[in-house]
Amino acid sequence: MKATWMACVGFMSALSVMASHTGVLGADQQEVPQTGFTWKDGAEVYTKICALCHETSVGPILRGRELDPLYIRLIVRNGSRAMPAFRASEIDDHSLEQLSEYVSKSAGAK
Amino acid sequence: MASKYIALPNGVSEKIFDTAVKEFRGVLGEANVLVSAEQLAPYTKTMMPVSETNHTPSAAIMATTVEQIQKIVAICNKYKVPIWTISTGKNLGYGSAAPAERGQVVLDLHRMNRILEVDSDLCYALVEPGVTYRQLYDYFQEHQLPLWLSLPAPSAIAGPTGNTLDRGVGYTPYGEHFMNACGMEVVLANGEVLRTGMGSLPKSNTWQAFKWGYGPYLDGIFTQSNYGIVTKFGFWLQPAPPVYKPFMIQYQDEDDVVEIVEIMRPMRLNGVIPNSGVIAHALYEAGVKAKRSDYVSGPGSISDEAVRKLVRDHHMGIWNVTAALYGTQEQVDVNWKIVTEAFGKSGKATFITEQEAGDDPQFGYRAVLMRGGMDMREFNLYNWRGGGGSLWFAPVSQARGSETLKQMRLAKGILAKYGLDYTGEFIVGMRDMHHIIDMLYDRTDPAMTKAAYQCFDELISTFSAEGYGSYRTNTAFMDKVAHTYGPVQRHVHKMLKKALDPNGILAPGKSGIR
C-alpha cells in the first residue's frame, strides 16, 4: 500500500515540475510565446458550456430541433433574457460556427 | 455625421479616439480590437435595471501578453482613454462584461489563458487571468491530480482571477477565495510590473506558498479596485479528501434561522463543519423545482402561505442548510455524529444525505458545488420569475442568529413594498455571513424594472443606516455603496488612485473610485 502511495506521490511531484516548466516563471518576466486554451470543435464547446444549462432543464433543449445556425450564433453573442452573452474571446468566431452547425445538426436525446 | 463608434470615452474626441484605436491595432492586430455594434453586443448586455446606454463600451481589446498590456497602458495615458479590465468577464448580476461608465474601452483578458503552474505537493496554481474554472477542472482530471477547486455557481464559465479580484465566494473549505489567494503579478498604470509578496524576490520559489512577503501587504489593494491590471494570479487548492459527505438540513419556519445559525457558528469556528455552507431560503432554491406562476397570480410579492405550499409540494425546507464533511471515513463519521446531535436536539430538523436525496436536483447542484465541480443549475433562479433581471444585494451579517433574522425581515419587508420576493441565502463564514439576495425582476417590464432600481436603492440606504454594509455591488450602484462606507475611506482610496494612476486610465468608477 505504502509503496504504491509513494510512487503515486513521486509521479505527482514530477507532474508539477513539468507543469512549472511549461509556464512563464522566474525573475526575468519574459513572456515566452505560447498559445493558451483553444476549442477543439463545436461538440466540445457544447459539452463544456452549453450543456450545463441546456441539458439540465435550466435552458431549453436545443439539440434535435434543427435550429437555424445563424439564429444560434445570434443568441450566443447577444444572450437572451437571463442567458449570458458569450464574447468572441470566449467562443471565437470559428468555434461558434462549428458549434452552431453541431447543435443544428445533432440528433435530440431520446 | 454619424460616429463610427457606438460610444466614446468621456472627454475624448472622435479624432483622438481614432488615433488611440489605430495604436491599439498596432499592438494587438486588427482582429483583436473590436468597435462595431455587432462585435460589442456581448459587452453591452447586463442584468441591471438601468439603460444599457449607461454601460456601452467604445471598444473591446483583447490582449494576451504582459508586454502588450504595458503598451496599452502607455497609449491610454497618452490619450487619456479609460480601460475597464475583465478576466473571464462573467460578473453576472454585478455588471457582467460591461464597463462601469459609458465609453470605457473593455480590456478583455479571456484569451490570456495559460495555466502556468500546478503544484500538487503544495496544492497551488498560478494562472493567467483568462483561465476558467472549467479549464483547471479539466486539467486536474486529465493529469489525475487529486486537487479540488472552490468556485462560484457559474463554475464552468467564470474564473479564479476575476472572481477573486471581486472577492467572490465558493462553497468548499476554501470558499472565502481571497483568503486563499497567494501572489499576483500586476501591470501598473505606469507600465511597471509588480509581483506581490515573495514574487518580488528574484529566484523566489515561495510566491505561491507564503502570502505576506515583506513590508506592507499589497495584494488587497488590487481587489475590488482600479489600481492595476492583474496578469498572473496564484491561489491555493484543496487536496481531494478521501471521503466527501454532503448533507442538507431542512427547517420549516423562517424564525428557525436563529437556531440554525446558533448551532452552526460553533461548528464552523471549531472546524467540525469546514466549508462555507449555505442557509438558503425556499425561494432561493424554488426555481430548481417550480415556477412562480404556479403559486402567484397578479402583482405583489409571493405570500407566506404560497411559500408553505411550495415547500410541501416539492419536499423543501423554508430554510435549507447545505454543508459537507471532508476527510477520512473516521473523521467524517465522528463529525456527522456531532452535526446530527447538535441539529437533532430541538426536533425541528430534517436530515437529508445522498441516500435520501436520490436524484433531487436541489441537493444535487449543491453537492457538486461543495466539491468544486461543474454545475450551473443554480441558474434556475432565473426560471422562477423569468425576464432576465437580476441584481445581487449582498450585505454582510454577523454569524449570530438574531442578526440574520433581523436582516432577513428587513430585506423581505423592503422587497415586498416593490412587489419583489425574498430570494435570499446566507453563505456561512466563521464569524460572518454573506447575506446574498438575488433581486429577481422582469427586465422586459419597464414598471418592474423601475421598481427594481428603487428597491435596490432603498435596500442599500436602509441596511447601511442599520450599520450593514454590502460586501460587493453591481456597476450601477458602486458610488452609492462607496458612500455608505464614509468619507475617510473614500479619501484614502482616492489618494491611492492619484498616486498609482494619476491620469485615471484604469477602470474609473470601480468601487466608486476615480
Ligand SMILES: Cc1cc2nc3c(=O)[nH]c(=O)nc-3n(C[C@H](O)[C@H](O)[C@H](O)COP(=O)(O)OP(=O)(O)OC[C@H]3O[C@@H](n4cnc5c(N)ncnc54)[C@H](O)[C@@H]3O)c2cc1C
Ligand atoms: C446564478 C449565479 C450565481 C452566482 N454565484 C456566485 C457565487 O456563488 N459566488 C460569487 O462570488 N459570485 C457568484 N455569481 C456572480 C459572478 O457571476 C461570479 O462572481 C463570477 O465569478 C464573476 O465573473 P468572472 O469570474 O468572470 O470575473 P470577471 O468578470 O472577469 O471579473 C470581475 C471583476 O473583477 C475585476 N477584474 C477582473 N479581472 C481583472 C484584472 N485582471 N485586473 C484587475 N481587475 C480585474 C473587474 O472589476 C471585473 O469586473 C453568480 C452569478 C449568477 C448569475
